[in-house]
Every structure is written in C-alpha cells, then in structure tokens.
Amino acid sequence: MAASSLRAAAGALRRACGAWSPRLGRRLLCSPPMAGNAQTPAGAAREQDGRARAWEDAEQQAKKLKSSPDGEPHRKPPKRKIVLLMAYSGKGYHGMQRNIGSSQFKTIEDDLVSALVQSGCIPENHGEDMKKMSFQRCARTDKGVSAAGQVVSLKVWLIDDILEKINSHLPPHIRILGLKRVTGGFNSKNKCDARTYFYMLPTFAFAHKDHDVQDESYRLSAETLQRVNGLLSCYKGTHSFHNFTSQKGPREASARRYILDMFCEEPFVREGMEFAVIKVKGQSFMTHQIRKMVGLVVAIVKGYAPESVLERSWGEAKVDVPKAPGLGLVLERVHFEKYNQRFGNDGLHEPLDWTREEAGVTAFKEQHIYPTIISTERHERSMAQWLSTLPVHDFNATAHAAAGPGTKVPDPPGDSD
DSSP: OHHHHHHHHHHHHHHHHOOOOTTTGGGGGGOOOOTTOOOOHHHHHHHHHHHHHHHHHHHHHHHHHHHOTTSOOOOOOOEEEEEEEEEEOOTTSSOSSOOTTOTTSOOHHHHHHHHHHHHTSSOGGGGTOGGGGTOEESOOOOTTOEEEEEEEEEEEEOOTTHHHHHHHTSOTTEEEEEEEEOOTTOOTTTTOOEEEEEEEEEGGGGSOGGGOOOSTTOOOOHHHHHHHHHHHHTTOEEEEOGGGSSSOOTTOGGGEEEEEEEEEOOOEEETTEEEEEEEEEESOOOTTHHHHHHHHHHHHHHTSSOTTHHHHHTSSSOOOOOOOOSTTEEEEEEEOHHHHHHHTTSSSSOOSOOSTTHHHHHHHIIIIIHHHHHHHHHHHOHHHHHHTTGGGOOHHHHHHHHHOTTOOOOOOTTOOO
C-alpha cells in the first residue's frame, strides 16, 4: 500500500515539474519558458510557485511514506529526568560506582547500565559515557556493601513498561523497585539531605575478650546492649572523622561530618544465630567511615580499647581505628526533605518518600540481603576472623606515637587504661 502511494506521488511530481535532473535539481523550476510559449512575468511566477509547491508536497509525502509502514512518522519516546529506587546485594561486586577501563572489577552500575541499554531506555553510546544521560548515584557504596534504598537520577526514554523491561535484563539480586519524575536539574547526590545505613552483625561481636564466645550460643544481654547504645550515641553531632577514613587530615573541613542518630536495635535470632542491627543516619559519610565507627565501638565493648579513644579519635592525634567487615553494611534509605518541601506538592512532581514501595523493599531485604549476610557469616566467618585481628591494635600507643617522640599526650578524663 505504501509503495503504490509512493509511486503515485512520484508520477504526480513528474507531471507537475517535468523531468528531475540530479545535477540541476530544483533549478528546473526557474528555467525560462520555451520559445512560442511566452508568458507574462506574473503568469510565469504563478506557474513557478505552483510547481515549487507541488514538488515540496510530493517530497513531504515521500518522506512520510518512508518513515513507517503505516505512513506515520517514526518518533522517539520522550526523554525525561527520573529517579530510580534500587535494591541490590553487594556480595561479589566492587562497589556501586562504575570504573571505566577496569572491567575486571565488576560493579553494580556495570549491570545497571547494561540493562538500561538492552531495555531501550538509553542509546548504546550512553553506556560508554554516563554523563550523556546525566547519571548520578545518591551514595557510592563500597566493595561488598548492599543497598535496600539506593536512588540514582538520570535521563531516559520513557518507554512502556519501563520497570519490567529494565528488571528483565538484571540479575535477581539487583532490582529496580520504583520510578519517579523529577525536575530537569535534579541531582540525586547534591539534593540528598541525609542517608540512613544499617550494619547487621552477629551479637557475639560484643562478647568481652576475657570470655569470648564466637558461636551460635551467645546471646546479647540487656546490660551490654545498653552500653553499646551509650557508646553509639557519642557519635551524634558534628565531629572530625579524619581517623575514620583515609587521606583526610584533622584540620580539613571536609572531615567534619554531622551524625543525626546512631543506635542498636533489639537482637533477633535467624537460623539459630543471634544478630543485631545498628542504624546510623547522617548528612553524608566518607569512605569506610561507618565500618570504622562500628569497629571502634566493638573494640571498646570487647575490652581492647578504652572508652576515651572515642574523644581522642576526633582530635588531631592519629588513632588506628579498626574497620569492621563490609558484609553487614547496607544503605537502607536516602532522604530528600528540602526537595520534597519545594517540589513534592507543586502539582507536577511526586515527593520522594517511596511509601508505596516499602513492601517491595522489605521483601527484597528478606529474600536477598539478610540471607546473604547470614549465610556468608556462617560459611566464611568474616566477623569472627576480623575479631581475631583486634588484639594487634594498641590504641594508646598509636595516639602517643602520632604526637611525636618525647611528646606526652594527656589522657582525657575518664580514661580507664
């Protein structure tokens, strides 16, 4: 049907304009009249205009017929700025952020970008340069770290059934649980007010070194839990966390971070082993910061370090803070309070609160995150092996050594060691 219409249009074009010359093209429309067929200038102009319109109409019809089988022009779906709510188990991955040129270190973003391309959400060349889709992650999770509420922002083609198509190209341990439209200038990292992580660990991590029990029989007492929460609450507020990351000096402004809350929930038993979850909410965190915050509290509760090391770690002296395993760390939620106040009720955008997706987040944690942490701890005993390294740390010695030879560093009040 389309081919016959195209031939008819071409015939009309030849009858109206005469033969087409590839070299002269539309100049034939401006050729002077043949002898014996003289026309007035006005008549010649009208005939020339008529032929020009006939040519343009035929050309447009030909383009329309070529565009698609039914004659409708082919149009790409609209490209819009969105955010995706992601959940993933980080075991076996070298973190969230993609490392272009380091294919041997597989990341969560490698699988995500591949799924976006295969599903038709972004052009293939955008997969090589993520800046082309204005991609930004809310948090850069470390090696082995999981997430139940990661948020990324990017520009995509809003194809039909977009979530189903993306997930069909992702492994089961990476899921897209939600999608929302956002403002064109939205950046998930810069617009994020706070981030909430949790750290899941076996409670035998808090057993005192003098009667250390690293097996399934250990149960956390109410008194020990109370002490753990007392220590965790010391992190609240603004402190210099230069000792809780690398390549940060004690006087660097970027080392100062604000912690809104940190506490340990009531323990629970899974598959015969008792676990506890430590939750921490802060404006932002540096590399390894949370794992070292947990590691230092564990070292204190077990009796390897005095409580005064907390205050000392925020000072200028260098403290060798132990880093807990990455297995139990999970990005639970990200917060956009200021964005929601400004745009959440403007009638054009939805607030980024993910209430409707909460059931999917809980189901993913139960199916992929918790079982991975439990089974890995059982078989690889990452926490037990890390605990065995704590005796090599001498928290007092590292503080004195950092102060320089012959310099006495006074112990803060209440130092028990």
